[in-house]
Amino acid sequence: MNHSFVARSLDEIQFWSRIMKEHSLFLSLGFTYEQQQLINEARQFIAIFERIEEKLSRFSLNSDPQQVKAFNIEVYQAAASIWAYKRKVLGLILSCKILTNNMPLLVDHISREAAYFANRLKELNEGKITPLPDAIVEENVFFLRIMADHAKFIGHLLDPSERKLVDQAREFSHDFDQLLFQAIDLDSMRPQSETEPLLDQFLDQNRVSVVSLRDFKKTARDLIEACRIKSNIHPLLADHTFREAERFIEIIDLFEASLTKS
Known part of the structure; x- marks a missing residue:
């Protein structure tokens, strides 16, 4: 069970952290020049998930499951934070407070993926592997x-x-x-x-x-x-x-x- 837990955790983090980093890039490219604050926030998330990827490289299939569990919690918090950011952006678009090249359905789509990622980490820490x-x-x-x-x-x-x-x-x-x-x-x-x-x-x-x-x-x-x-x-x-x-x-x-x- 411990080996499966470690393997699934590291695999989920490896795949979805890259996806979250790329979402941040795509959002930043879709904002207009006057939306600098939102661009800066997106760039901060790029840095956050790059740090997660760097930390991930120190783990292996033989890593201590308790350390992996703690890492899952850390990454969960990053995934929950980017989910909140994406929902904030979606709210601004739908209330016509900003005009952006990021389509509402796209922002909703990438927020669903962030929620999925966070939930998957939570399930793994609860022992839901299979x-x-x-x-x-x-x-x-x-x-x-x-x-x-x-x-x-x-x-x-x-x-x-x-x-x-x-x-x-x-x-x-x-x-x-x-x-x-x-x-x-x-x-x-x-x-x-x-x-x-x-x-x-x-x-x-x-x-x-x-x-x-x-x-x-x-x-x-x-x-x-x-x-x-x-x-x-x-x-x-x-x-x-x-x-x-x-x-x-x-x-x-x-x-x-x-x-x-x-």
Whole structure:
């Protein structure tokens, strides 16, 4: 149990701390020049998560679980703080107190990821290592919505002249919305024991769709890096969304392995 706890904790921190750092960068790039205070706050979070990454490099799979537990608490506090910052920014946008290039749905999206990260660390410190069937459905609801959002962002940030890619992004958005609704339906059926045999089919279906979206993101990322697509998509943002799709596939693998053991 201790080895699993340490491995899962370090893995979550390694992946999500980089994501949080990049969120801070994307927010800072989206603010206008007069929003210097918000830019400075975003840069402070970049520094915070860089320090976390530096501290993470001192840990290993053989680290003392109690030290890892303390580190989880420290990182949890950083994740909770950036969540509050993101919600503050969203409130300013929705109340028309600031005009920014950060879309409201994007700010909401990245705040949901911060909440997920904080909650995951809290669960690990409570000893929740292996996912239960209920958690499998909830986790897929979370990630399917993330994937649907990504497709929407890509569609909006591509130049309108990139008609084929815009259409592909819209198709992915529709497909993942449908998968999300299906997952929500399954979520409401969870108390019935008959739903558990459906989880394998549910995960297989999601895997096929996520792999397809992952490949689309990889192609888009490579074309953006080669300056062969007209868009407002930062090359790092393209890679960022690709890595999150890869992460979802890894999580589906973990879920399928846990179902096989049960």
